[in-house]
Amino acid sequence: MGWGGYSLCVVSSFCFSVGGPGRGYGLEELLAVGVPREPADFGRFWRGRRDAAARVEPRPLLGEVVEERDGFRVHEVFYDALGGRCAALLALRCDGPVRHGFVIGHGYGGRKDAGADIPLPLAESAAILPIAPGLPALGLRPGVPSDPDGHVLHGIGSRDTYLIGDCVAAVWGAASALLELVPSAALDGRRLGYLGESFGGGIGALALPWDDRFAAAGLTVPTFGNHPLRCTLPCTGSGESVRTHVREHPEALDVLAYFDAATAATHLRIPVLSACALFDPVVPPPGQFAVHNALAGPRRLEVLDAGHLPYPGEPEQRRQLGQVTSEFFGSWMG
Template identity: 45%
Template sequence: MEQLLRIAPPPQPWDFESFWRSRYERAMQLEPQPRLTPGNGSHPDYDCYDLAYRSTGDFEIGGWALIPKRGPVTRGVVVGHGYGGRDGPDYHLPIAGAAFLFPCFRGLSRSRRWPISDNPHYHVLHNIHKKDRYILGGCVEDLWLAVSALLRLFPAVAGHVAYLGISFGGGIGALALPWDLRIRRAHFNVPTFGHHPLRLQLPSTGSAAAVQVYQREHGHILDILSYYDAAVAAQYIRIPVHVAAALADPAVAPPGQFSIYNGLPGEKRLFVLDKGHLDYPRRVEQENALLAELHHFFSEL
């Protein structure tokens, strides 16, 4: 733990902040045109809807929305998914009075579109050689436009918007949050894309392994990845953030996860998991403890 808590974010490009601020400003000029249609899900506490909205590049984003059956909607939450995508909404998130949007980031699950592969090994490489067109930038824009869609659908939640993201969704959230002041609290669970210099070296499976192979074959990829480093971006986040980071993780090396937490300059809270992306004896116990912490953390939203 002492070593993990000392891992600082890597150096950043001189124009890192202007690169992202200009992208955000362009994205905010778009009207997401959100649409909800009755879905097939059934739950005693929520009405489930199919979600669609427009993102940058005229990309149609699909997903789900949950609206409480009882009481007014007082908070809004956007929930990001892991690199496996998602096949439905999560009903167990402990935020009372919240309407939830579960967008699928471009190329994945309900937002599949040729020629983007939904296989994480290939998705993570899509346009990786083009700084302004790398797929991760588009996914960040999908998150910003999800917040716009949320506020179009539920204007009353302005000032009470949160983001939760796991793994892939955690890394995308760290890249997105510094520039979008509409989001007031966030949780990242085993977030990826932290500290790319280490991510390219440490043993990993999944998308990180694919990027390592690309680096060995082509080289110079850090010139691009430095703009998409979640640990660098974390240094610009000013809202309270709760992070669940794992001590062992085959897919997202723990030093990368902790570098994101360490980079956060403001109010932050850490929940340490024994393992990430794996089953383990205390998994259910730790998941329940984490949900209890998140209930308290988001009660202040």
């Protein structure tokens, strides 16, 4: 099918066992995973946060060049967002014009460098790579746990204090900082692209429905999907910390309902390329597929054999996903 509809590519078959990282779900079952009940004021809550974030001037400060690679100079950059001052890396072309802009999220380990996010999916692009508040190294904040297990629980007693809300706001602030530093990244009606994997995929699903500056997104093995189901599935990632907490404090599910990436995806109407894994010890596949299944706009699905661990055929699947990603963004932002 074309880009405007739904397409599925199963790259190859991969064995997963009942009770293992596949959680006993086959592809058919994964494609049927649904969305939890949405709080009545879910949209109002997020639109209110986005409106408040839009009133924060980013005041970006361009820092030193920390690396140069693949035709890009990578700078440190600091900016204001709802929730406080944030840090990011800014990837600027060494030569030539900039016609496209990307915001790129990271996994729950934080961000050390621009790494595999360069080169970018489209030529003539610049990107800002925000570092989630509290995470290594530039995002570290006093009193905020930097380990995933502690970070994912920080402020969970209230939807207004939960740290994941500040991580979402950091994405909005990063877009504002990018557009102030590189105005040509979204001229002539063009809008931004978003890329995020794991933690960055879940944060992107939460951030994008409320921000019309984005034209398309790629979400790879996204987390935070269908919390009520996720909290029944043991894993080795931050979700295990949440699962343990909810077992002792079931009222936390009322807060988590506002930070469910699958629920947010029902409001996400821009084109999205999802890459979801059949086997994943860190982010249970049912939560990943819940995000994809809920998407309200044009969508494409790439099915990976596994996520968050090496596996036979991984380099080829990653190469193919990179090619598909470039084609996808070229169709919607080219």
